[in-house]
Amino acid sequence: MATCEDAYLLRYVSNLDRNVYVIFNLPEEVIAVIFAYVSRSPLSFRENLKKLLADEELALASATEDVPPTARHALAQEKARQFHEKWVVGYGHSSVAEHAVAHVGVEKISRLASAELELATSFNSFTEYSQRYQRPRRGDVYIPPELDAYPELKARYLAVQDQTFDAYERLLAGLLNHLRATEPRRDGESEKAYRMRLEKMAFEDARYVLTLAVHTNLGLTGNGRSLRDTIVRLLSLPYRECRDLARALEAEVARVLPTLLRHVRPNDYLIGTREALNAYASRVQAEPYRTAEREPYARLVSAPDEETATRRLVAHLLLSTGRMSREQAEEASRRMPLAERNRLIEEALVRLRFFDNPVDPFAHVYYEVALQVSEANWHQLLRHNRKTNFTYQPPTVRNGYTVPPRVRAAGLEAPFAEAIAAAEALFFDLEAVDPALAPYAVTGAHHRQVYASMSLWELYHLINLRTSPEAQWDIRMAMESLYEQVRAIHPSVIKYAKRRA
Structure with missing residues (x-):
């Protein structure tokens, strides 16, 4: 049977008896405070919240219904500020700041x-x-x-x-x-x-x-x-x-x-x-x-050769299975004929669907691209970037x-x-x-003009998204050009990138 204390706690958490629950109805900095305790206390988030409510460290338990919500919120924020002064600012535990969110x-x-x-x-x-x-x-x-x-x-x-x-x-x-x-x-x-x-x-x-x-x-x-x-x-x-x-x-x-x-x-x-x-x-x-070159371009300027790219990718794929050590995975990949490496890469790609991304090992093959693109195109690259580094x-x-x-x-x-x-x-x-x-x-x-360093994983994301018929023509032309250049040197690894096209 739920106690009054439990009923009060349910104002702030979505359940009392499961291991996954949402915390809500609290100022953002208060939520960050509750999460901060996980590094200092063995208690659960609910237990820490209940403790804070009981001893009024967050100034919530004493807030009665006749106190305006804005006043309760302000008081809770002030208590949160004091906590942050003690634990976050004083001790440099700044990762706690990632749990407080603002929408602007x-x-x-x-x-x-x-x-x-x-x-x-x-x-x-x-x-x-x-x-x-x-x-x-x-x-x-x-x-x-x-x-x-x-x-x-x-x-x-x-x-x-x-x-x-x-x-x-x-x-x-x-x-x-x-x-x-x-x-x-x-x-x-x-x-x-x-x-x-x-x-x-x-x-x-x-x-x-x-x-x-x-x-x-x-x-x-x-x-x-x-x-x-x-x-x-x-x-x-x-x-x-x-x-x-x-x-x-x-x-x-x-x-x-x-x-x-x-x-x-x-x-x-x-x-x-x-x-x-x-x-x-x-x-x-x-x-x-x-510059003498006035036309737009997307130019592959640095990439591993096919042997290096497939060896690296296959070694990472094998390591991810947990069946062999890093050294064993690298040696197996080195000894494997190119045709067999390509078959394994095919196995890692063939189940991709429209909205899937490749498995994580594809993030370990890198390319460097020189771009000369319109500002309109550049702004689209920014919006759809996931893991590309730009200069x-x-x-x-x-x-x-x-x-x-x-x-x-x-x-x-x-x-x-x-x-x-x-x-x-x-x-x-x-x-x-x-x-x-x-x-x-x-x-x-x-x-x-832009330099872009991107992984094979990111290439799959961009080419899949930006070579589709719905893509804006400018960025589509750049991604089509990049796709053809990669396909010329790495046909097996880029094979499924255009699955939305």
Whole structure:
């Protein structure tokens, strides 16, 4: 028979008699406190919560119904803060911060800032406004406060942002006319569905002339540790917008996780290293470069030969069975003929279905890829990245730009090129004043150069996801190219990557 104490405990846990249960209705930092006890106490989470409730360490048991919920919540947070001061801050047990989570809405930041936010750490989760499905509004752009000191340049900045939006609207109208003439209505497709399909295709291509200053919105979920790392990274960037965003995140997240965001400040190592590397590169390359290769590419630049790749993969597959030691697995793989190794690799892949990922040993074959891709493509790579490590240059106009094939087919290259030229001229004028301002003139069409180090596991994820018929054409072309290059050298290991295509 449940006691009053048990009934009270059920306000915060999903059951009293099973080994798996959910903890809820508590401030995030309080949950982190309860989990912190697992490293200091042999009691269960429920028992520790019951103990905390009984001795009022979390100030919950004494909260009566006539006390407003907000007051109870605030008191519990204060008690949690005191606990964190003692155990988490005082003893450096910072992993506890990963158990406290905040959900943050971030609105009206530039596409430049949204990319930096997503790159800050791999442990946050994002859902972002998509220009592929929605039409941005004229004037929704970030205006750097630094431009107030340069009235003429600010006027040009605003004029070019307006000019690129003019081009966007012209491209949108022209693409819709072209698509109505060339894209037939499908059997059973309603007029509304047909119109929406054509609009999506037009949105997808017209957006390439919009700059990285255009506003976007996103939803962010992160734990205390990842959010702190994110804020530190943003504070250490050269972009004022990102530093302002960091302080706004700090202020709002601290309302939910007050203790876990203490002592957040710019990272001297990141700032000093960036400045030192820039100074060295300026001495080596005094004049700004302009690459001769203007077309986009995805180029495999480093990969093991087939013998090495299959030996390594088979050794890992054998070790994972638990039937042999590492040394035995390596020796068995070394002695095995290539044809037999390929049969074993086939056995590890043949059961893959559309939404499966390969088994973990596939993460131990590595590739290095050089990319020159549009900013539009780059943003998609960020959103769908799982385990890829990137080295990337800041946004620039020095690597050429992508013209969407439908823009060419519709005879709209002239307005597209005019908008690009205006953005490029603005880029160089902004760069002369402050290099941190120049990226706001870069368009979605302009190319960024990136090094990507990825495993075979990650290649399976990206190729499967981004070579499907539903994938956006730009990233699909890059992944198709990469797939063909890997298939040329490792036909057996990449065989099932395109299972959604």
